[in-house]
Amino acid sequence: MPELKEPKSLKLGKYPYTYVRTSVMKSLLFRKEDYHKMLKMGFSEIAKLLQESHYKGEINEFAREYSGADLLELALNRNLADSFKKLMRIAPYELSLLIKEYAKRKDIEDIKTIIRGKFTNTDERKILSSITAAGALSYDFLASLLKMESIEDVLKNNKIADFGVFADGLKNLREKNTLAGIENAFDKFYYNHLIQFSKVLPRQGAFFRKFLHMEVEILNILTLLRLKRAKFGKGAIKDFIILSEDKLKDAKIMRLAELDDLDELSKALEKTKYNGLISKGIDEFKKNGSLITLETEIYKHLLKQSILLLHQHPLSIDVILGYMFAKDIEVRNLKIIVKGKQLGLSEQFIENQMVF
Template sequence: MSNYAYVATRARSRRSRLLPAEAYNQLLNLEHAEIARYIQDLEYRREIDRYGSTLSGADLIETALVDNLAKDVGDFLSFSKGKLRDILHVYAEKYRVDNLKNIIRGINQNMDKTNLERLVCPINDSDKDLYNKLYDSKTVEDVIASLEGTAYFNPLKKALESRNSDSLQPLEDALDLIYYRNLVSNQPSGGADVEVYRNFIHLKVDIANIKTLLRMRHRGISAHNELLINGGSISIDLLSSTQSLDDLLTSLEGTKYFELLEPHLQKDSVDLNSCVHSLDEHMANKTKRFSYLYPLSVLPVLDYLLKKEREVYNLRAIIRGKQAGLSNEIIEELVVV
């Protein structure tokens, strides 16, 4: 039996302790050591204390952020029971896919184990064991070979063999397809609590498909429709028939997505970053609304995790931007609030 009320209460409690939007302007004017002390007084004390004797500056903060996010995901998996836990277990595959992407990118850039660990958030001990094996890889091919016996091996091997360049995009696309197909095919049956989760999945799949087409159509690619995912509210046939960004925008007329994208897809000005930002903002707002309308569902947890991911992303953008010597104005453009 699912324990929605208990887990939703934990999610709302943690959500109340996230950084308010106005805090990011304050952080822009602090040095790394001051930022570390600031977040230590929030939810990151355990991680700052744990790594403070061996790391400092941006490395300390980034490691603490990634570790704390992994702990949060693991906590909610352990808090949950029944159908709720099953749903979260499938959703949490997102973090494993992101971890594998980061490892593949890192190995491709000849990163050492220490730097790779700062990019990865293992959810449990079995993840840690797998990633420790992957850190020793010398090439991307070694990473994929080490994944033999997992659900990732065959799709990645096929993508590696069929790619026409050294680009990692086909490998990342293969990982995304694994995640989304698993998400769509493992929807539980049930009442209102499950129905709102289905709506969330439709939204997530729609946005993933639109992002894929934005990337491809902007580069003049009209093929590779196998990268589109069934399970959204927008017809795959309709989306795959588009040949350009104009076609894509036309296919979305009458939907909220048209309103979100149209200002950024003008004939004389195409801004894909703003498109992605608008889609992500829409996802966050809809998830928040779902969480309030359906408090006894998985949505309060998903709403919290999306907000937590955003907080970690923003803090990493600030510390790495400062480390790179970027101006506050440029860093502000990277921060999503």
């Protein structure tokens, strides 16, 4: 698999040009008051607002073939991809290595979209419209994966993770007709790889490492909630946990995995620093299995942390990673507004799913 060689240590110099360019890109992001304005608008007004914003170029490009919500979703995806690829272009080599490693999460999201589409026999055009191509993999390559005969073929040719990591996931797919093992293998690979990569960063990468560990911790909590509700056995649950190499945090999450059921787990989570986040969505989750409220609260928390990175370390790698996270959230929010307005959902319902 063609892969950039990972350095034993990454010497990041001072790159004021790249950091200033990133700050300019960050200044274009929509703010809370912009979202509140959009929530009060109709679909056509939102489309007009986006066409007059930093999404103008992409909307005009796709308007020749598409219209309505499809046009806006494609334009949002393309703008996200263009923004991330611009960062890769303007960054010096050492910095671009870090950006590409972080952006692999978008490659993995796209491959998961393709696999889910194949699993559910979704129309190819619909799958393609959901692909962002905002990582290191090109849109054409991702489209070629979609043309492959089977999920196994997609995994063999994925260019992100070695095929061997999917052995258990493929076994689960064949025996239990579930994609959970394959998707978890991607998540484990990505975070384990990024944690290893973060070790070669100099001292100024400490805040990024902290953010990464927090993300892993939160992802593990969501995994525990899903699997406890689905009544998975303790051994099976432990196989899904992503280890962060922070011995204290890893021991805590393994203790949570040992708890007998969802009630015990939710009581234990009440005693953690995430109690405020968990409490808002746990009842809804117990009732109908929906993690929407929980995930929204958690993303709000992570967004606040990324904004701290942007403000506290404006001339460091943190401004780039903070921007990438915030830009990803912006596109997610805009897709929720567009889809919600198209379906005629209430302002409150749409707002509850947004992160700002």
